[in-house]
Amino acid sequence: AHARRPAVAWPYRTLDPPAATASERTGEGLSASGFMSYTGRIVLSLGRSQQIKDLKVALQCLFKIGTELLVESISDRLVLRSINTAKSAFFAVTFTAAFFDDYQVHGSQVVQSAVLLKHVLATFRTHKIQHMTLDLDADQSSLTITVVGDNNIKKTYHLECMNSEILNATIDKESCPTQVIAEAHELNKLLSSFQTGLDEITIIANPEDSASVASMHRAVQLQSFYDPDKARSANSLHTSLAIDTRSLFVGYRHARESPSDVTFNVKDFRTMLTLCEHMGTNIMIRFEATGMPLVA
Structure with a gap:
């Protein structure tokens, strides 16, 4: 069961002209x-x-x-x-x-x-x-x-x-401890395993040390997410995928000793996948923790 996740709040700023002085800048936030x-x-x-x-x-x-x-x-x-x-x-x-x-x-x-x-x-x-x-x-x-x-x-x-x-x-992508690189087409196939109409999915990144590799530990998981504050149909299907990062991802890095997870909107994420598939490029996913933005 998932605890209710904090709402994701993107930090925004108004774009400044190149010659703006410090006093003219709006700074961080909306x-x-x-x-x-x-x-x-x-x-x-x-x-x-x-x-x-x-x-x-x-x-x-x-x-x-x-x-x-x-x-x-x-x-x-x-x-x-x-x-x-x-x-x-x-x-x-x-x-x-x-x-x-x-x-x-x-x-x-x-x-x-x-x-x-x-x-x-x-x-x-x-x-x-x-x-x-x-x-x-x-x-x-x-x-x-x-x-x-x-x-x-x-x-x-x-x-x-x-x-x-x-x-x-505005977000410092380089500071995100978790980075996943995958072929857009392959990642889209993984998402097709989830129930049609599902709004959100949780991605969980686990440490990938020598012990976990030896035990065939699946370092990344994708799980259906249902908001506990909203009514859930008895017909709702909960799906969980355990992914071997060595075989399905082009690259994987998790610079923490403990797991991290974020929940994201499936429709919005598929939009990025659609563009990457059309362009024939891989997709890079970066995130930090629950309630923080997922950057692709």
Whole structure:
């Protein structure tokens, strides 16, 4: 049986401009409401089908977390972020300037804005997009997306930017004592062992010393989690998986003498797995203890 876990509280901060002084910085924690407005303009261009597909999948994953797309562009990269309404899940995707055929930032070192994700995703409905241009003008609070389809029909969409706070989750990932590296596809298969509709799963990391290895001890466990304060159906299925880290994980490190565990939302975690599977990359999971965030 699990004791009720503390609610996960992500530390957030408002993103500061590069030249902000110490007195201007908001510091740690959730900043006061307000729109962090920056002038400037960014123009992005994509002309290859794989580029467009990668951007679309990233936006779809962001939409599974929150409804707003938080955009931050600087000289060498574009960062797209999304936060759920409870501020318990945060998702960020970074594209380097080299990902785009053309990447221009004008008028400011940092250009930030926000738009509704459903409106951005609507521009991808055109069949077989051949070319796409995104022009975000922070001064005019507008995003213009131009799409050219395989029939050479040009479509232009004008989206209004929103008064939203540009937040970033702040956590020292390197300080997390537990680190798991796995193939996204293999980890997704493990999650398929759990009951459909399960909201949360607990991951437990155990020390992996010579004695535990000799006894074939399974260093990581995944277990169904049901909130003890909520009614539980008699048909609920409790599933527990004991995982041999040497055979199923690419890498595993637990720098504590005692076990650690965190409970996370399955739907949010699958969103990250979906993106990693699409990109063909491994996923790295880091965590510290109950009530602390799981970082992937």
